[in-house]
Amino acid sequence: MKESGYKHLYGLVPSRRLGRSLGIDLVPFKTCTYDCVYCQLGRTTKRTIQRKEYVPIEEIVLELEEKLAGIDAPDYISLAGSGEPTLNSGIGSLIRKIKDMTKIPVAVLTNGSLLWLREVQDALDAADLVLPSLDAGSDALFRQVNRPHRSLWFAQMVDGIAGFTKRFQGEIWLEVFLLAGVTAIPADAQKIAAMVERIGPARTQINTVTRPPTETYASPVPFDQLRKLKDLFPGHVEIISEAEWPGTTWGLKDETNTENILALLRRRPCTSGDVAKGLGIHALAILKHLDALTQEGQVAITRIDGQTFYTATGTNAKKDSHT
Numbered sequence: 001m002k003e004s005g006y007k008h009l010y011g012l013v014p015s016r017r018l019g020r021s022l023g024i025d026l027v028p029f030k031t032c033t034y035d036c037v038y039c040q041l042g043r044t045t046k047r048t049i050q051r052k053e054y055v056p057i058e059e060i061v062l063e064l065e066e067k068l069a070g071i072d073a074p075d076y077i078s079l080a081g082s083g084e085p086t087l088n089s090g091i092g093s094l095i096r097k098i099k100d101m102t103k104i105p106v107a108v109l110t111n112g113s114l115l116w117l118r119e120v121q122d123a124l125d126a127a128d129l130v131l132p133s134l135d136a137g138s139d140a141l142f143r144q145v146n147r148p149h150r151s152l153w154f155a156q157m158v159d160g161i162a163g164f165t166k167r168f169q170g171e172i173w174l175e176v177f178l179l180a181g182v183t184a185i186p187a188d189a190q191k192i193a194a195m196v197e198r199i200g201p202a203r204t205q206i207n208t209v210t211r212p213p214t215e216t217y218a219s220p221v222p223f224d225q226l227r228k229l230k231d232l233f234p235g236h237v238e239i240i241s242e243a244e245w246p247g248t249t250w251g252l253k254d255e256t257n258t259e260n261i262l263a264l265l266r267r268r269p270c271t272s273g274d275v276a277k278g279l280g281i282h283a284l285a286i287l288k289h290l291d292a293l294t295q296e297g298q299v300a301i302t303r304i305d306g307q308t309f310y311t312a313t314g315t316n317a318k319k320d321s322h323t
């Protein structure tokens with residue numbers, strides 16, 4: 001059973017970009033067009049470009065009606081989750097149904113890889129905010145960082161994001177995820193900046209590794225360096241890594257099951273996926289809890305056989321702050 005009995009909803013979770021966000025997961029865990037080296041959810045288990053109704057839209061709508069009746073309105077309803085949401089062929093119909101149901105704005109967090117498809121552009125037209133990603137300025141780095149499905153091409157992906165940005169009536173906030181020694185090199189960041197110029201998003205949001213990545217060599221860019229690289233980008237640019245946004249673990253109190261997480265981690269080291277499965281809480285919500293516990297020193301991170309494990313440290317000085 002998932003968090004509070006919901007199979008497809010998670011949160012409210014605190015989001016650095018979207019405030020209090022109610023998440024909807026439209027695909028099974030790690031069903032994605034990419035297998036990013038920095039992904040916080042681990043390796044992609046199903047890398048595909050096949051669009052279909054992976055999760056029944058009617059089920060989501062029923063859950064959403066029930067959830068919204070019992071909570072204060074979130075800042076956004078976010079279509080995101082544990083893979084690429086535009087792979088769900090019902091995403092357009094879901095957005096229209098949400099718009100009929102509530103005035104809460106709808107945001108779509110997408111890697112942007114399918115925006116060159118006319119049907120995906122049509123589907124996202126009714127959203128209020130679309131947040132695509134652009135993590136490389138060349139096909140070679142696109143393949144190195146995002147490890148896309150073999151039928152996806154860099155130029156096609158950029159054309160798709162640029163084309164959709166031109167027609168979309170809402171706002172586009174473009175995320176650029178930089179990696180130390182890979183894309184956080186001025187010459188490569190400049191290539192990304194040239195693509196950003198062409199796309200013309202309302203905002204560019206620069207991010208880097210803040211949680212254990214899939215591959216250990218995906219390293220964070222120091223904040224000072226991010227500040228310098230930021231100046232290379234055109235338009236409205238902001239840095240959204242944790243260093244710029246301290247205290248984003250707020251808002252967990254009503255969702256938390258901290259004692260259960262710690263009890264599990266006291267018994268044995270677990271991956272975030274193990275904790276999510278063990279407690280029936282969505283993986284992304286679990287990551288928020290683990291962030292808070294790691295910051296407080298109650299949980300430590302170790303890498304074993306290429307996987308990230310969390311263990312309880314026995315420190316509980318701030319335990320009450322999340323219960």
Ligand code: SF4
Binds near residue numbers: 034040041044082111
């Ligand atoms: S696009 Fe997102 S979900 Fe897919 S592999 Fe990359 S970071 Fe993970």
